[in-house]
Amino acid sequence: MRLPNNFGGVVKLSGNRRRPFWARKTVGYNNKKHPIFLTIGYFFTREDGIQALVDYNRQKTIYSPGITLSSLYRLWLPTHINKVGSSAVDGYKTSYSHLQPIIGIPLESLKFSDIQSCFDAMTNLNYASKKKSRTLLNLLFNYAFTHEYIDANPHYGKLLDIGKK
Template identity: 45%
Template structure:
């Protein structure tokens, strides 16, 4: 059946998918994805619903992403800046199901997200909290009948394995890879940034002339706004990323980044091991303790001004260059 002009389109995607029928409509020259559906009949119904109310997505087409964008402005006023950042970080872990219409989501979808997380109990607990909040919001908007956040499990609060630093041989192997995946790992190993801080790094946060970057989003207040000199070994990587991307230097979800990281390190390290490696190496090189705390974004009673002087930047650069 041929659809009328400007009505929209239905495309069956390849592969073994639960919801293979994608519904789209062209608006102002751009393709708007209305949703993904199990059958062509449901896809046609969603497209018909949208054309009847073009200013409002039909309930059957509202995705988890749309719901999150509606929920956050309502919830954010009650949160601290770090609280908002925590939810934003948790949201990155559910992006694998973010494009699925709310009404099509199942318990298995949410539980699958948590099962795939190779992180601590505390991190999983935060993601479960976000799922709980989004489900409550969806129920209020008559998009969902039950709160899956009350049903999903995150296991026991077992002891997470201690962080272990990379060896020189392992770091050298990353340099030999020369891939997009190894780029991220090497930047972490020569800046001490947290993974979330790296994924939030934008082109505007990089000062190529003075060779430093600014961490604008961090899980802690002490970590925000700090300056990290760009080590000479990763400068070509940073410059290449800046030429390729105008916004985020690593436009990838936390989950996918962690998967790539695990693959290139043969599952022997977590992203946080990079931060632990930087701290260990700087300590072994007798770096200035205040400079190390400033680079890592740790609380320090001796450093209160986040806008460092030129002398301060030189001190930080002297410390970061101790990394080999």
Template identity: 35%
Template sequence: MYTRWLAAHTADTEPSQSTLDGYANAYKHCSSITQESMGTLKYKDYQSILDRMRRAGLSYSALKKVRSLISLVEKYALQTEAVAKAYAPLLRIGKNHPVRPHHCFTRQRINRLWKAVDQPGVDTVLILLYTGMRCGEMLAIRKKDVNLRQGTIRITHSKTQAGIRTIPIHHRILPLITARMQQPGDTLIADITGRAYTYGRYSTVWDKVMGLIGGNHTTHDCRHTVATLLDNAGANETAKRRILGHAGGDITERVYTHKGLRQLRKCIELLP
């Protein structure tokens, strides 16, 4: 049933590769029931999967994805009359207790980064702090996606459709981007040999920079910092969403509101 649903769902919605990977990972957690007929499965069969995940210490997000997958497959099974009842609305995943809440970079730590900008990897943290990009988005940028004359970066690989966007380059990081463009390799962020970074390899660079400034941040704290600083500066909400790659809040904003490059640049330049 999962295979049949996935084929139909993919044809209808054209999900991103990261979304498909998420489905596959959630499906693995359901291995105890994948050989069973859906018509024989009951509430306790589904709930036991989630309970086992909770006992194993898996995140709230992981449990939510598994419940979502069960709901999607059950809905398809109902539509095809393979089952007569859905149990997903009854499933419990507990409360969300963040393992580590996100923390903004302080002004002092950002200043430390600028003072140490010549140290390896520091420029990459500043790029994240002045663009609001996800770390994976930054590592995927190819030099052909950077337009120095126009002063923009085009994000072509993102976890969401809204993440495909153009970000104006803040004037403070323009020299850092320019220097990266002159180094070996096809990707903007690469080592001295021109070899692109995987997320795992980049984490070593990140940890060294955090040690340099006495910080204990995750890469996602950069996005949290950008969002907070723009909020504090009174940034236009739609422009902020476009820069961060968030979907619009309502249909009017998503379809009828268009923010030009000049307005996006005005927004990004609110970052101190």
């Protein structure tokens, strides 16, 4: 039986084991492009493992309900590194450092006014640096929405006032 994409999988481990079926889900990739697995559990039968995957995927949030921008950034960056060049990754790291005042706030309680005040405090940065920080926020919110950490994508990037070009 084939499982849906991004659902996880159940594999049978070799040897004489008490619970030979390993339910796992790929959560990212390391620098060598090898998958990083999250273990859901070990089970007596394949059907038990699939049921555990169904229960796991039914949850709204994968890791925790109080996920912060900092945690989200650490989850997002390994998946995005493969899609962009090294200079873009350096730009994201710099932009992340500019967002220090808001990275500890959980996404559920992060308000537009918090983000705008963070950008207002960036008085020593030029328009391009603020734009890169806004782009990073948009990418993080898109990631959070597609991975169901938030119910709706707030699209704060369109509303932020980052100054004139």
